[in-house]
Amino acid sequence: MSSSVFRTVPTSADVVIIGGGVMGVSTAFHLAEAGVANIVVVERGELGCGSSGKPIGGVRAQFSDPLNIELGSRSLRAYQEFPHRPGADIKLDTVGYLFLLDSAQQASDFEAGVRLQNSLDVPSRMISPAEAQRLCPYISTDGLVAAVYSPADGHCRPGLAVQGYARAAARAGVTIATHTTVSGIDTAGDRVTGVHTSHGRIACATVICTAGAWSAHIGDMVGLSLPVRPVRRQLAFTEPLAPPAPRIPFTIDFSSSAYFHNSDDGLLFGLADPGQEDGFDTTWTPEWLELFRTVTRHRAPALAGMRTVGGWAGLYEVTPDHNALIGRCGELPGFLYAAGFSGHGFLQAPAVGEVVRDLYLEREPFTDISPLSADRFHLGAEIRPEAHVV
Structure with a gap:
């Protein structure tokens, strides 16, 4: 897999994904599979070194609202098919x-x-x-x-899933820049124009934030409130x-x-x-x-x-209503985000990778994810808190 420390990252890309956990590499895989070229995944440490490297590995569709059920069910099917697509053994154990x-x-x-x-x-x-x-x-x-x-539920090995998605993405041409820290995002009016990293600037028109517990900091770089707080588990x-x-x-x-x-x-x-x-x-x-x-x-x-x-x-990335943040910034359309999963990120990552792919391609996702927009908090439209946080 072409994951390495870059003295200088590529100077330009179509898409920069910030965060090399399961959400970032799932998004990269789904974008590349759809034919999107010139993708760079930027990760400040090793792949999966944040929350993705230390979750409990549960996969389930038992939730109390339709949207989370749909995300869980679709991801369960993807994990069952993981040995064939993208092609890796994740040691799935369907014990319920x-x-x-x-x-x-x-x-x-x-x-x-x-x-x-x-x-x-x-x-x-x-x-x-x-x-x-x-x-x-x-x-x-x-x-x-x-x-x-x-x-139908069970558990598997998150680290194997991260590596499986990352290897498939790399085979499809995705550049994975590890040990590369993001220090700023350039904008001009309502456009994203580039990302500053510890190994150079990447000119780009789209940034996707999948930075987990660190997502609030990335949102601040573009003036978007992503209310995510880190909590140790x-x-x-x-x-x-x-x-x-x-x-x-x-x-x-x-x-x-x-x-x-x-x-x-x-x-x-x-x-x-x-x-x-x-x-x-x-x-x-x-x-x-x-x-x-x-x-x-x-x-x-x-x-x-x-x-x-x-x-x-490890860290849970917790939002006020314990539901994810998925969407596109209204004031800055080139900035997309998928964060704040409150303990559900690994089990929803395959489905969310599909959703973010479709948002980028301006296609209709398989389900309506508008209730998960970060705007819901200042619009007073929080989702009923999801109680099942394991």
């Missing part, structure tokens, strides 16, 4: 997603969600606590009211388990956000710390594991005593 519910209100809300999902061909279903325990023997049914399961891995762990769904205790799933010869653990302050710090602090253990002593007691052998911290 299992949400554990402990109140009548949660059950009622999820029942409405399942009806909506089923109407859009998502095979989710409400199940009993006993059936949930059969799917995931680790859990205790004490206090559970119901659960929701969708067998941490996870851990168990030591190898003997006997081996059973093959279980991606399991989430909805009230606490604690989750776990198979990972190599052990399990992966995670939980969102409700007290986590905003910031770009990605230091892994094992102390947060006590929060996970406190929850699992009740919900999945066997997990509380499992030994861990390390973990990592």
Whole structure:
């Protein structure tokens, strides 16, 4: 793959994509596949070194609104077809997603969600606590009211997806400039004219911001408010388990956000710390594991005593309503953006790559993404907050 450190980046391009995570390389792949030439992806570190390198890898279509369901469903199909297009093994494991519910209100809300999902061909279903325990023997049914399961969901390896898209994009002629930092964007009236980087200026007419948790800074360069804040999320891995762990769904205790799933010869653990302050710090602090253990002593007691052998911290790119920002800047049509996915970026990246491609080509995307415009916040049209943030 032609990813390298450039003493000078190409002096001109048709499209500059800022951010070499899964969203950036998916966009590059879909544009190149459609015949767009002279694309440069600019990444300040290595490919996938931001949020894309450290997510939990979940892929699902279980959401509570039609737009997110459509983005998730289309991406699920793309990940299933990934070995053929673009052509890479991402170790997809279709084990399903299992949400554990402990109140009548949660059950009622999820029942409405399942009806909506089923109407859009998502095979989710409400199940009993006993059936949930059969799917995931680790859990205790004490206090559970119901659960929701969708067998089509699962998890895969985000780093492999980033590399798969990037290699296919490079084969199609995309230039990928790693270790190249963007310092400014030139405009003239309502036109984009260039991007300044640490390795030279690139003259261009289109910039696409896929900079994840750093997108607010990129938006500021052109006077566009992209309300994205960085929030640290941490996870851990168990030591190898003997006997081996059973093959279980991606399991989430909805009230606490604690989750776990198979990972190599052990399990992966995670939980969102409700007290986590905003910031770009990605230091892994094992102390947060006590929060996970406190929850699992009740919900999945066997997990509380499992030994861990390390973990990592990454960033969620969070918007005020926990929904993405996708669109074209009205005042600067040459500036497009796809950011602020609030934990859903990896699982929606294939579909969003298609959408951004179509926006660039001025074609109608497969679904109406106008509700995700960044304008919604100053127009007072926020989407109902998406509660499922894993």
